[in-house]
Amino acid sequence: xxxxxGGIDLGGTFIKAGxxxxxxxVMAKFKIPTAVDSGAAAxxxxxIRAGLRIINMAKKRGLVxxxxxxxxxxxxxxxxxxVTGSSPNIPGWVGVNIRxxxxxxxxxxxxxxxxxxxxxxxxxxGAGKGTxxxxxxxxxxxxGGAIVVEGSLVRGASFAAGEFGHTIFRYGGKKYKTGRRGxxxxxxxxxxxxxxxxxxxxxxxxxxLTKYADNLSPREIFEAFRAGDPAxxxxxxxxxxxxxxxxxxxxxxxxxxxxxxxxxxxxGGSEYIExxxxxxxxxxxxxxxxxxKIKTARFGNxxxxxxxxxxxx
Amino acid sequence: xxxxxGGIDLGGTFIKAGxxxxxxxVMAKFKIPTAVDSGAAAxxxxxIRAGLRIINMAKKRGLVxxxxxxxxxxxxxxxxxxVTGSSPNIPGWVGVNIRxxxxxxxxxxxxxxxxxxxxxxxxxxGAGKGTxxxxxxxxxxxxGGAIVVEGSLVRGASFAAGEFGHTIFRYGGKKYKTGRRGxxxxxxxxxxxxxxxxxxxxxxxxxxLTKYADNLSPREIFEAFRAGDPAxxxxxxxxxxxxxxxxxxxxxxxxxxxxxxxxxxxxGGSEYIExxxxxxxxxxxxxxxxxxKIKTARFGNxxxxxxxxxxxx
Numbered sequence: 001x002x003x004x005x006g007g008i009d010l011g012g013t014f015i016k017a018g019x020x021x022x023x024x025x026v027m028a029k030f031k032i033p034t035a036v037d038s039g040a041a042a043x044x045x046x047x048i049r050a051g052l053r054i055i056n057m058a059k060k061r062g063l064v065x066x067x068x069x070x071x072x073x074x075x076x077x078x079x080x081x082x083v084t085g086s087s088p089n090i091p092g093w094v095g096v097n098i099r100x101x102x103x104x105x106x107x108x109x110x111x112x113x114x115x116x117x118x119x120x121x122x123x124x125x126g127a128g129k130g131t132x133x134x135x136x137x138x139x140x141x142x143x144g145g146a147i148v149v150e151g152s153l154v155r156g157a158s159f160a161a162g163e164f165g166h167t168i169f170r171y172g173g174k175k176y177k178t179g180r181r182g183x184x185x186x187x188x189x190x191x192x193x194x195x196x197x198x199x200x201x202x203x204x205x206x207x208x209l210t211k212y213a214d215n216l217s218p219r220e221i222f223e224a225f226r227a228g229d230p231a232x233x234x235x236x237x238x239x240x241x242x243x244x245x246x247x248x249x250x251x252x253x254x255x256x257x258x259x260x261x262x263x264x265x266x267x268g269g270s271e272y273i274e275x276x277x278x279x280x281x282x283x284x285x286x287x288x289x290x291x292x293k294i295k296t297a298r299f300g301n302x303x304x305x306x307x308x309x310x311x312x313x
Numbered sequence: 314x315x316x317x318x319g320g321i322d323l324g325g326t327f328i329k330a331g332x333x334x335x336x337x338x339v340m341a342k343f344k345i346p347t348a349v350d351s352g353a354a355a356x357x358x359x360x361i362r363a364g365l366r367i368i369n370m371a372k373k374r375g376l377v378x379x380x381x382x383x384x385x386x387x388x389x390x391x392x393x394x395x396v397t398g399s400s401p402n403i404p405g406w407v408g409v410n411i412r413x414x415x416x417x418x419x420x421x422x423x424x425x426x427x428x429x430x431x432x433x434x435x436x437x438x439g440a441g442k443g444t445x446x447x448x449x450x451x452x453x454x455x456x457g458g459a460i461v462v463e464g465s466l467v468r469g470a471s472f473a474a475g476e477f478g479h480t481i482f483r484y485g486g487k488k489y490k491t492g493r494r495g496x497x498x499x500x501x502x503x504x505x506x507x508x509x510x511x512x513x514x515x516x517x518x519x520x521x522l523t524k525y526a527d528n529l530s531p532r533e534i535f536e537a538f539r540a541g542d543p544a545x546x547x548x549x550x551x552x553x554x555x556x557x558x559x560x561x562x563x564x565x566x567x568x569x570x571x572x573x574x575x576x577x578x579x580x581g582g583s584e585y586i587e588x589x590x591x592x593x594x595x596x597x598x599x600x601x602x603x604x605x606k607i608k609t610a611r612f613g614n615x616x617x618x619x620x621x622x623x624x625x626x
Contacts, residue, residue, distance in 0.1 A: 075600045085600040133470050145566065149462045156568025157446050160601040163565035168558050168596070171483045171500070180596055182558075187484070245481050245495075250566070252476040253458065255469025283481070283493055287388045287398040288473040 004061075005312050006054035006068035009114060009304025010047060012036060012089030012141075016302065017050045019057055019065075020309035024125030028057050029302065040092035044101060051102050051109075067108035067312030070098045071117030071304045075160045081111030085160060088177075089141075110311040115162055116153050117307030118297065119146030122260045124310050126298035131257040135250055136297075137164050138263030139243060143185045147254065165189065169246060188242040190218050190265060197221045197235035207231035222268045239265075240272055244279020251284040251292060262297030317374075318625050319367035319381035322427060322617030323360060325349060325402030325454075329615065330363045332370055332378075333622035337438030341370050342615065353405035357414060364415050364422075380421035380625030383411045384430035384617045388473045394424030398473060401490075402454075423624040428475050429466050430620030431610065432459030435573045437623050439611035444570040448563050449610075450477050451576030452556060456498045460567065478502065482559060501555040503531050503578060510534045510548035520544035535581045552578075553585055557592020564597040564605060575610030 004027055008017040011034060018029030032050060035042045051068055058065035074093060075085025081099035098111030112120075119128075119136035128134045134148040145164025147154040154161050165185030166178065173182035186192060194216055201209035208224045209216060209231050224232035247259055259280070261273065277294045284292075299306050317340055321330040324347060331342030345363060348355045364381055371378035387406060388398025394412035411424030425433075432441075432449035441447045447461040458477025460467040467474050478498030479491065486495035499505060507529055514522035521537045522529060522544050537545035560572055572593070574586065590607045597605075612619050 085598070133467070147567070149467055150465075152463075154446070154462055154567065156601065157570040157605070158568060158600060158603055160598060161566065161568035163598060163601070166562075166565040166598065167480075168562040169481060169484050170486075170495075171555060171558060173483075178598075182483075242484060245484060249479075249481040252479040253474065253563070253566075254460070254467065255471060255474035257470040285388075285398070285473060285476060285479065285491075287471060288469065288476070290471055292470070 001062060001064045003066045004058055004063040005066055005309040006051070006058070007305035007307070007309030008047065008050050008054070008068065008070045009117065009308055010034065010043070010070060010072045010090070011304070012073070015046055015050050016305045017054060018302070018305050018309070019054065019061075019063070020306055020313075022313055024306070026302065026306070027061070027063070029305070034090070036090055040090070040096070043090060043093070044096065047101060051105060055105065055107070065107060067110065068102060069117070069308035069311035070109065070111045071114040071308040072098060072111055073114050075158075076111050076113045077159050078110070078112050078155055081109065108312055112308070112311055113159070113162070114304050115144035115146045116155065117311070118262055118303040119148055119260075119307065120153060120310045121299050121303045121307030122262065122297050123148045123151070124313070125306070126303070127260045127295040128258050133254070133256045134258045134260060135247075135254055135256045136260045136262065137247070139189065139261065139266060140264035141190050143189050144263070164246070164250070167246070169242070184246050188239055188246065193218055193221060193235060193239045193265070196238060197232060200231035200234045204231040204234075218265055218268070222272065225272070226269060236268070236272055237275055240275035241279045244276040245283045247276065247280040247294070248283025251280060251288050255288040256292070258293045258295065260295055260297050262300070262303055266296050267300070314375060314377045316379045317371055317376040318379055318622040319364070319371070320618035320620070320622030321360065321363050321367070321381065321383045322430065322621055323347065323356070323383065323385045323403070324427075324617070325386070328359055328363050329618045330367055331615070331618050331622070332367065332374075332376070333619055333626075335626055337619070339615065339619070340374070340376070342618070347403070349403055353403070353409070356403060356406070357409065360414060364418060368418065368420070378420060380423065381415065382430070382621035382624035383422065383424040384427040384621040385411060385424055386427050388471075389424050389426045390472050391423070391425050391468055394422065421625055425621070425624055426472070426475070427617050428457035428459045429468065430624070431575055431616040432461055432573075432620065433466060433623045434612050434616045434620030435575065435610050436461045436464070437626070438619070439616070440573045440608040441571050446567070446569045447571045447573060448567055448569045449573045449575065450560070452502065452574065452579060453577035454503050456502050457576070477559070477563070480559070482555070497555075497559050501552055501559065506531055506534060506548060506552045506578070509551060510545060513544035513547045517544040517547075531578055531581070535585065538585070539582060549581070549585055550588060553588035554592045557589040558596045560589065560593040560607070561596025564593060564601050568601040569605070571606045571608065573608055573610050575613070575616055579609050580613070
């Protein structure tokens with residue numbers, strides 16, 4: 001019987017899940033609401049529901065389910081699958097033991113941080129396939145990161161590595177919700193892009209963006225950017241310059257073979273990614289960029305559950 | 314016959330060298346001037362002279378010389394020992410092949426970047442001994458860094474990793490000599506500390522520092538700091554806050570077990586290091602600092618040649 005691997009990505013809005021073959025082929029996928037508003041107990045129930053559905057899907061297809069992996073926000077102690085660090089998107093999630101949650105199923109279950117899962121999917125089967133030293137980042141509501149060295153994830157001494165969004169970007173700058181000042185995420189994540197676009201729209205009379213008022217989201221900003229709206233061009237270009245500088249900074253520190261950009265903003269389009277690339281290249285040393293590849297993530301919104309499935313491959 | 318390992322550290326002012334036992338014991342050491350002002354050819358001659366002296370010292374002591382390692386500024390392609398990246402302190406040094414330089418000696422010779430050598434010495438026999446994931450930095454005229462993962466140096470895809478001084482610190486800030494803006498080194502290396510101290514001295518009438526005029530160096534600043542001079546206290550505290558923030562930033566990214574601080578400024582004293590530690594801890598996430606150790610380098614000015622010797626151990 002053919003083997004398959006289950007993957008579950010616990011997001012703030014949806015739980016995405018599916019079955020993966022050992023060579024990275026998507027065999028089935030689905031998503032259900034996370035229901036964060038109903039509390040942590042409801043989230044746990046929904047996770048188990050997703051696990052049951054995976055088990056049934058495998059059975060129906062006549063496949064051997066070789067394990068289930070779960071990607072979770074926050075810091076996850078990989079060996080135990082224990083969530084030890086806070087995840088602002090799912091209140092009350094610290095202390096949950098992912099492996100124990102599934103213990104009734106007598107199946108191998110592993111849990112890891114969601115950004116680590118994304119990196120695993122991309123390095124094993126996606127944009128980073130075949131590389132040994134890579135930096136993987138996601139830009140969305142937050143900014144996450146993961147580092148692969150010699151083909152393995154660098155999880156860190158206490159499984160807390162990869163907090164790219166919380167590296168220093170502007171010393172003495174804005175106070176962020178973490179209480180610290182000047183972190184990258186405060187300047188370059190999606191909410192900051194929206195604020196900057198709104199500000200820019202005020203300065204360009206007739207900008208398309210003015211019509212959205214409080215409903216402005218990155219999707220409309222990128223549409224206006226592609227249409228050449230000057231406010232959107234200003235805001236997106238500055239965002240790309242910031243993200244690119246921060247990437248160039250990591251390139252100087254790690255000198256990776258590849259940088260893979262994922263998350264919601266990575267769907268901003270090739271022109272946006274090209275602006276990021278240029279900014280990264282100009283900030284980094286030539287000796288570190290001569291053979292550097294900067295790519296967008298291959299798996300988009302599926303990277304999380306695919307990477308979670310990879311935990312068992 | 315007992316084995317020994319030769320190490321050479323090529324500095325901007327001195328070539329430091331010595332013999333190391335396989336368990337990290339210093340068996341002999343010496344230093345000679347680098348003579349940078351006489352040109353790259355003279356530097357090459359002096360390196361060879363240091364190599365010859367190592368060979369003779371081993372012979373005189375009845376030891377088997379199992380190899381010579383050389384730490385050089387700039388980017389060094391480790392497998393070939395080829396200097397590929399510029400080193401502002403030794404003009405004309407790019408293109409030198411360290412292994413070929415010593416080919417007449419029929420002995421194993423390896424060359425690596427000097428910050429990598431420092432990290433190797435500290436992780437093998439010094440402050441980082443027994444740890445698997447460490448971040449090593451040197452603060453002096455410049456700021457360098459090196460990363461050890463699973464006990465091995467992360468040299469980078471093109472051997473250019475570790476440029477901690479050229480990570481982003483203040484986006485949109487000062488233009489540095491590299492042509493980029495806002496890099497850490499422009500704010501927190503020794504020359505910046507001296508400028509800040511001079512500026513602070515102007516604001517505190519009667520500061521000890523005013524008497525040094527153009528001859529002010531970190532040594533006098535740290536002396537005045539320990540004596541409680543308010544200008545020196547202000548400048549050193551701010552420098553420690555900046556270095557600490559940058560370390561905390563790397564801690565969020567890498568979550569190392571240990572951070573080891575070396576280089577000239579690390580001799581600033583325990584109170585200075587404690588200020589750095591506090592700032593690092595307050596910028597980094599608790600999940601990444603719960604078991605973090607921050608230590609000063611054990612080998613001080615000898616770390617370079619000791620680490621170079623370690624290349625063959």
